[in-house]
Amino acid sequence: MTTHILDGKKLAEKIRAEIRSELSNNGKKSRAPALAVILVGDDPASTVYVRNKQRASEEAGIHSILHKLSAAISQKELIALIEQLNHDSQIDGILLQLPLPKHLNPDDLLEVIHPDKDVDGFHPFNLGRLAQRRPALRPCTPYGxxxxxxxxxxPxxxxxxxxxxxxxxxxxxxxxxxxTAGATVTICHRFTEDLSQxxxxxxxxxxxxxxxxxxxxxxxxxxxxxxxxxxxxxEDESIVGDIEFESAC
Known part of the structure; x- marks a missing residue:
């Protein structure tokens, strides 16, 4: 099979550089945009993801503020923090790192984030806009x-x-x-038969x-x-995707 590898890392670096340049040339801004990142507990994977997101933010010229919380925090306490960040005029975006401890309800918490500060695009308002082909803030991975x-x-x-x-x-x-882009779409999931077809x-x-x-x-x-x-x-600590990469290339 003939293959051509898409370099997502290179594209991401280019986008971050463009954002940093745009922000540095915007004399109307008295401060850098600020992103509040909420990390609950000590999940190793989440800790790595948050560190990478903060690094990417700083490279783009975005100030990142980490709220590292105990895994024992209550739903009520977490809602109070999100509402506080919603009303903080110095905070432009809020990111709630998933997954959360089992006693917390992520759907309810994501809905508390103001749609205008919902950088992950998970709020029902933003998902609804996407469904209506009028996207505002879009879910990050699909948008990427x-x-x-x-x-x-x-095409x-x-x-x-x-x-x-x-x-x-x-x-x-x-x-x-x-x-929205015009493709004919099929979604396969755990109940899909004949996945290969x-x-x-x-x-x-x-x-x-x-x-x-x-x-x-x-x-x-x-x-x-x-x-x-x-x-x-x-088990050997190596990271692989969902596709047999070596044989696919």
Whole structure:
């Protein structure tokens, strides 16, 4: 199979540099934009994700403020913090790192974040705008995927996009993004039968199911555009995606 690797890292660096330049040239701003990041507990993966997000923010010229909270914090206490940040005029965005401890309800907490400060795009208002083809703040991973696809001038109309995974974070909003762009969209999930047959039809394949190497290289059609969102840690501590990368290349 002929392959061409999409360099998302290089594109992200370019975007961060452009944002930093735009902010530095904006003389009307008396301060840098400020992002409040809420991290509950000591989950190792979440800690790494938050550190990377903060680093990326600073590289883009965005001030990042970490609120590191005990895993024992109550729903009521966390709501109070979010509401405080909503009313803080010095805070432009709020990011609640998921997953949360089991005693906390993430859906209710995400709904407390003001839609204008919902940088993850998970508030029902922002998801509703996306569904109506009038996007405001968009879910980050699907929006990042669309930005990557647009960077290679990926055509969407008359193309069949197959999404593996139906999570609220990636799969569902990804489907809305691709529908808005004009693609014909199929979503596959844990109840989908004959997964290989759906994958074989994909002109655009987005893998986001969270199962290591579940998609085999021989399923992927020639000249398909493939993006693997999966991050899976194996017993030997290595990280793999949802697609058999080595054989796919």
């Amino acid at each position: 995927i669309m930005t990557l696809l647009d960077s290679i001038q990926q 969407y109309k008359k193309k069949h996009a197959v999404i593996i995974g139906a999570s609220n974070i990636v799969g569902r909003p990804m489907a809305l993004e691709l529908l 759906h994958v074989k039809q994909a002109d655009i394949l987005i893998a986001a199911i969270g199962k290591p190497d579940v998609i085999k290289s021989e399923w992927i059609k020639e000249n398909a555009t493939v993006i693997d969102v999966g991050i899976n840690r194996l």
